[in-house]
Amino acid sequence: MIKKISIGDIATALNISKSTISFIINGKAKEKRISLALTEKVLQYIDENGYKPSRLAQSLSTGKTMIIGLMVEKISDYFFAQMAYHIEEIAYQNGYKIFYCSTDNDPDKTRELIQLFRDRNVDGYIITPPAGMEKEIQSLIDEGSPVVLFDRYYPDIESSYVILDNFKASYNASKYLAEHAFAHIAFITLDSDQSQMEDRKQGYVKAMAEHGLEVIVEKVLYGNDPAQTVKQLVRFLRQNKRVDAVYFATNYLAFSGVKAINQLGYKIPGTMGIIAFDDHQVFDFYEPTITAVAQPISELARQSIRVLLSLLNKPFEERAVQKVTVPAHFIIRDSTARPL
Amino acid sequence: MIKKISIGDIATALNISKSTISFIINGKAKEKRISLALTEKVLQYIDENGYKPSRLAQSLSTGKTMIIGLMVEKISDYFFAQMAYHIEEIAYQNGYKIFYCSTDNDPDKTRELIQLFRDRNVDGYIITPPAGMEKEIQSLIDEGSPVVLFDRYYPDIESSYVILDNFKASYNASKYLAEHAFAHIAFITLDSDQSQMEDRKQGYVKAMAEHGLEVIVEKVLYGNDPAQTVKQLVRFLRQNKRVDAVYFATNYLAFSGVKAINQLGYKIPGTMGIIAFDDHQVFDFYEPTITAVAQPISELARQSIRVLLSLLNKPFEERAVQKVTVPAHFIIRDSTARPL
DNA sequence: TAATTAAACAAAACCAGTTTAGCAAAATGA
DNA sequence: TCATTTTGCTAAACTGGTTTTGTTTAATTA
Numbered sequence: 001m002i003k004k005i006s007i008g009d010i011a012t013a014l015n016i017s018k019s020t021i022s023f024i025i026n027g028k029a030k031e032k033r034i035s036l037a038l039t040e041k042v043l044q045y046i047d048e049n050g051y052k053p054s055r056l057a058q059s060l061s062t063g064k065t066m067i068i069g070l071m072v073e074k075i076s077d078y079f080f081a082q083m084a085y086h087i088e089e090i091a092y093q094n095g096y097k098i099f100y101c102s103t104d105n106d107p108d109k110t111r112e113l114i115q116l117f118r119d120r121n122v123d124g125y126i127i128t129p130p131a132g133m134e135k136e137i138q139s140l141i142d143e144g145s146p147v148v149l150f151d152r153y154y155p156d157i158e159s160s161y162v163i164l165d166n167f168k169a170s171y172n173a174s175k176y177l178a179e180h181a182f183a184h185i186a187f188i189t190l191d192s193d194q195s196q197m198e199d200r201k202q203g204y205v206k207a208m209a210e211h212g213l214e215v216i217v218e219k220v221l222y223g224n225d226p227a228q229t230v231k232q233l234v235r236f237l238r239q240n241k242r243v244d245a246v247y248f249a250t251n252y253l254a255f256s257g258v259k260a261i262n263q264l265g266y267k268i269p270g271t272m273g274i275i276a277f278d279d280h281q282v283f284d285f286y287e288p289t290i291t292a293v294a295q296p297i298s299e300l301a302r303q304s305i306r307v308l309l310s311l312l313n314k315p316f317e318e319r320a321v322q323k324v325t326v327p328a329h330f331i332i333r334d335s336t337a338r339p340l
Numbered sequence: 341m342i343k344k345i346s347i348g349d350i351a352t353a354l355n356i357s358k359s360t361i362s363f364i365i366n367g368k369a370k371e372k373r374i375s376l377a378l379t380e381k382v383l384q385y386i387d388e389n390g391y392k393p394s395r396l397a398q399s400l401s402t403g404k405t406m407i408i409g410l411m412v413e414k415i416s417d418y419f420f421a422q423m424a425y426h427i428e429e430i431a432y433q434n435g436y437k438i439f440y441c442s443t444d445n446d447p448d449k450t451r452e453l454i455q456l457f458r459d460r461n462v463d464g465y466i467i468t469p470p471a472g473m474e475k476e477i478q479s480l481i482d483e484g485s486p487v488v489l490f491d492r493y494y495p496d497i498e499s500s501y502v503i504l505d506n507f508k509a510s511y512n513a514s515k516y517l518a519e520h521a522f523a524h525i526a527f528i529t530l531d532s533d534q535s536q537m538e539d540r541k542q543g544y545v546k547a548m549a550e551h552g553l554e555v556i557v558e559k560v561l562y563g564n565d566p567a568q569t570v571k572q573l574v575r576f577l578r579q580n581k582r583v584d585a586v587y588f589a590t591n592y593l594a595f596s597g598v599k600a601i602n603q604l605g606y607k608i609p610g611t612m613g614i615i616a617f618d619d620h621q622v623f624d625f626y627e628p629t630i631t632a633v634a635q636p637i638s639e640l641a642r643q644s645i646r647v648l649l650s651l652l653n654k655p656f657e658e659r660a661v662q663k664v665t666v667p668a669h670f671i672i673r674d675s676t677a678r679p680l
Numbered sequence: 681t682a683a684t685t686a687a688a689c690a691a692a693a694c695c696a697g698t699t700t701a702g703c704a705a706a707a708t709g710a
Numbered sequence: 711t712c713a714t715t716t717t718g719c720t721a722a723a724c725t726g727g728t729t730t731t732g733t734t735t736a737a738t739t740a
Contacts, residue, residue, distance in 0.1 A: 006695085006696055006697080007696065007697060008696070008697090018696085018697075018698090019698080019699075019700095022697070022698060022699085023698095023699095026698085053696080053697065054695085054696050054697065055697095056695085056696075056697085057695070057696030057697035057698085058696080058697055058698080059697090060695090060696080060697070060698095061696080061697050061698045061699080062697085062698065
């Protein structure tokens with residue numbers, strides 16, 4: 001067990017004061033008028049003895065931990081995992097480390113996690129907030145912590161956020177179906193009041209209205225047992241035989257939907273066209289390949305961390321709220337081929 | 341910006357000393373003979389004013405950060421994401437927080453990350469090490485940091501590890517193919533010398549030998565462009581027409597393999613049986629469903645964090661090396677139905 | 681009744697840095 | 711030549727805890 005050396009050890013060894021060393025390490029040698037001779041002597045000593053300042057002590061005295069708290073819905077989801085990956089990379093380049101965790105969309109768990117991050121003195125937050133966390137988010141901001149919401153936001157809170165243009169993306173996807181000879185287009189969504197879900201629905205509704213098509217919205221439960229969701233979708237499709245296209249509000253709903261459609265013996269494409277919101281590796285691998293609204297993950301990640309870093313670099317009073325909306329990509333694949 | 345109160349603030353407010361408060365907070369009131377009256381007074385004050393000790397200060401003085409460093413190959417992979425999820429949960433229950441990151445199997449990146457974790461004073465490590473990190477791992481152990489290797493290990497280092505019984509699992513999977521009328525079974529693996537890959541290969545080789553079958557091993561490159569891998573597999577299958585079953589050493593190789601097989605117009609099952617090592621959600625969703633060797637992720641996670649916690653709870657001298665091997669599950673699905 | 685022990689707490693050192701204020705010596709200016 | 715400025719550095723306070731040692735007063739014990 002090799003003991004690490006401290007700034008005090010160096011001070012003793014060279015018979016100078018800690019402050020001098022601190023100034024030199026932090027590049028303030030000239031500013032603080034430390035002679036070149038001493039500066040180099042110290043630098044050399046550090047180099048030879050492999051000294052690294054303790055981040056803990058640094059954090060304690062500066063009040064900065066250089067840690068960013070990243071709270072996503074579920075880190076094992078492809079979308080969030082990719083987000084985390086990109087955010088982390090840029091954070092590292094800027095000297096920040098990431099604490100990340102999954103909220104599971106559970107308000108209680110999220111509250112605990114926010115408290116945990118607060119306890120750990122993270123410098124800033126990137127959060128995909130579950131519904132109903134307005135108070136907690138607001139109090140974070142009030143405390144002076146930079147916060148960037150991501151993927152969804154609270155209309156009633158003045159916070160920075162980075163989101164997809166869900167409405168437009170959803171409108172375009174729905175319009176595409178309407179313009180490609182599909183006559184009864186169902187929208188399958190979650191029973192949730194998250195902002196992004198509502199926006200997706202509204203985009204669909206607008207497109208249907210413009211094309212004089214029937215609005216068929218089915219809200220399904222998506223819990224721990226995907227089989228339940230499949231069952232519900234089978235029932236829905238049985239009761240709505242006129243439906244010839246299904247537009248799923250999330251990719252995992254599409255997974256269950258495809259299972260349901262297969263169970264009913266419908267053909268994709270042919271009897272049924274499908275689109276999924278939020279692309280997935282598997283959509284390109286499945287037979288048939290599945291048309292999807294793709295979120296530009298790396299762009300969303302870049303924007304999120306960019307906004308957060310800009311907040312972190314400004315003092316409390318100068319922090320302006322930044323609201324960023326990023327357009328989606330529409331990836332046309334086999335599952336939306338014109339019905340026969 | 342509300343300023344947090346410190347232990348010193350309480351001391352001033354109640355006109356008592358910091359040490360007294362510290363003892364009370366840490367449940368040492370009786371041991372340190374603090375009167376019940378004072379104890380309750382302090383506790384009440386803390387409750388009313390919402391005091392929380394600074395973890396930074398605590399870490400600085402105790403030398404413990406209560407942070408575990410978790411380094412996986414790629415956090416966006418389903419397997420590692422799930423691992424992280426389970427490990428994190430148990431870590432939280434024990435008061436630990438997780439720093440996690442992806443090595444991308446890159447030795448240089450890994451070295452940097454280890455340094456980063458070291459700088460951040462993590463209390464212990466769980467690592468899926470890329471090849472050739474023996475020196476770095478050894479020096480971590482020498483420094484007194486508890487380390488648990490996971491998924492793979494270094495035969496030459498006396499470190500704790502938790503791995504799957506890759507050899508046996510692979511042997512069983514290969515045997516299954518051999519016993520189900522497949523005559524030319526190819527093993528597709530990475531061009532890698534990681535211990536778990538070698539074990540999987542050896543399991544396959546043994547099963548082939550026992551059944552008097554030809555050993556057909558193809559090492560493919562898996563880089564940033566999966567299309568390249570698909571190309572290579574198409575070429576391989578074209579040149580080896582006798583192959584009637586393919587056993588993939590990882591799930592993502594299976595993805596590329598299925599693409600290749602589809603491109604060639606082969607039927608699964610029928611012309612070709614396939615097995616993937618390491619299960620994936622999609623294998624159960626794909627048509628046909630794909631037989632796989634499943635790693636018991638939650639068990640692996642539980643064991644890893646259990647071993648690490650047991651090391652963390654012991655002083656340096658008492659830490660015994662723990663080597664844990666966990667058996668796999670073999671999940672038989674449609675893709676290994678008997679050839680026609 | 682004096683010496684000892686226990687009770688109840690305070691003071692101070694320590695963790696490892698940063699930062700402000702200050703001080704002696706040398707250089708400059710009037 | 712004496713006052714002032716600059717140079718080059720140090721001492722000490724501060725971040726917010728933990729832990730060891732000390733001190734006073736009251737209760738036992740011999």
